[in-house]
Amino acid sequence: MASSGASFKSGGARRKATKKGLVFTVMIVGASGCGKSTFINTLCENPVILRKDHADAEKAAQLKTIGLAPTTVELDEDGLKLSLTVVDTPGFGDNINNEPAFEDILGYIEHQYEEILAQESRIKRNPRFQDNRVHVLLYFIQPSGHSLREMDIEFMRLLGARVNVIPVIGKADSMTPQELNAFKKRIMEDISHYKIPIYDFPYDEEEDDEETIEENNELRSLLPFSVIGSEDEVVISGRRVRCRQYPWGVVEVDNSKHCDFSKLRYMLLSSHLHDLKDITHDVFDDDDEQD
Numbered sequence: 001m002a003s004s005g006a007s008f009k010s011g012g013a014r015r016k017a018t019k020k021g022l023v024f025t026v027m028i029v030g031a032s033g034c035g036k037s038t039f040i041n042t043l044c045e046n047p048v049i050l051r052k053d054h055a056d057a058e059k060a061a062q063l064k065t066i067g068l069a070p071t072t073v074e075l076d077e078d079g080l081k082l083s084l085t086v087v088d089t090p091g092f093g094d095n096i097n098n099e100p101a102f103e104d105i106l107g108y109i110e111h112q113y114e115e116i117l118a119q120e121s122r123i124k125r126n127p128r129f130q131d132n133r134v135h136v137l138l139y140f141i142q143p144s145g146h147s148l149r150e151m152d153i154e155f156m157r158l159l160g161a162r163v164n165v166i167p168v169i170g171k172a173d174s175m176t177p178q179e180l181n182a183f184k185k186r187i188m189e190d191i192s193h194y195k196i197p198i199y200d201f202p203y204d205e206e207e208d209d210e211e212t213i214e215e216n217n218e219l220r221s222l223l224p225f226s227v228i229g230s231e232d233e234v235v236i237s238g239r240r241v242r243c244r245q246y247p248w249g250v251v252e253v254d255n256s257k258h259c260d261f262s263k264l265r266y267m268l269l270s271s272h273l274h275d276l277k278d279i280t281h282d283v284f285d286d287d288d289e290q291d
């Protein structure tokens with residue numbers, strides 16, 4: 001288990017799973033058309049969001065994500081029952097002014113903290129109340145091959161102050177491995193230069209065991225995660241694989257030689273789920289910050 005090294009408030013009850021399972025919320029933010037909705041369906045292993053065919057402009061416009069759209073799916077991750085909510089958001093970049101879309105996203109995140117506060121100050125708690133706080137925000141970066149755009153820098157900085165942000169490169173199959181590595185390096189240089197607060201797999205050298213430190217260092221070295229989304233499957237050597245097909249071959253979603261999707265999914269829904277929840281509770285949902 002990872003540790004953020006931050007000072008935590010007590011609150012063991014928050015790990016209590018509901019009947020439906022452990023509650024976990026992921027928000028997906030980023031430029032329009034960079035594969036957010038497809039990623040959500042890939043992550044959930046279900047077509048929870050209607051597919052958009054951007055080749056058909058009229059249809060694509062109709063299906064474009066409008067407003068914030070939370071969807072909940074019940075998953076079983078190696079015996080762990082998970083009630084996963086994924087919040088899809090409209091893509092940035094379609095409008096000259098992206099501030100209103102950004103304000104909606106930040107407003108949604110803050111509103112969930114306010115709801116918890118309101119619930120905690122009630123004398124009689126609502127037994128059906130659900131914690132809808134956003135535990136992690138995946139910030140999708142377009143596979144441009146350049147570096148971070150000014151808008152990405154500004155939005156990630158503001159969001160990173162209120163929620164765990166993990167940067168992700170969408171549609172990673174649009175780049176060669178060399179281009180992707182160079183792009184990852186430039187993004188991390190920007191993140192460090194502009195002091196963008198991200199979730200970078202923190203650990204405590206004194207308290208965490210060697211295995212945890214090694215695992216966190218490995219995941220940190222993958223940042224930003226490269227992902228490929230697809231709901232299509234083909235059979236390769238008797239194995240069903242999720243992939244994108246091209247005339248020259250296939251790129252496999254779950255093959256870690258092709259992209260970081262499987263490692264990202266595992267850390268989100270398994271190995272680092274509790275750490276992300278703890279940091280949300282102990283660091284971001286700090287009453288003092290909201291005064």
Ligand SMILES: Nc1nc2c(ncn2[C@@H]2O[C@H](COP(=O)(O)OP(=O)(O)OP(=O)(O)O)[C@@H](O)[C@H]2O)c(=O)[nH]1
Pocket residue numbers: 031032033034035036037038039052053054055063064065089090091092170171172173174227228229230244
């Ligand atoms: N090459 C490639 N194309 C992808 C990938 N993921 C999605 N796409 C395609 O990119 C287009 C846009 O994908 P969406 O998932 O709708 O993108 P979005 O970011 O949700 O779009 P908005 O809702 O408009 O913000 C579709 O035609 C997808 O099939 C990917 O990993 N690689």
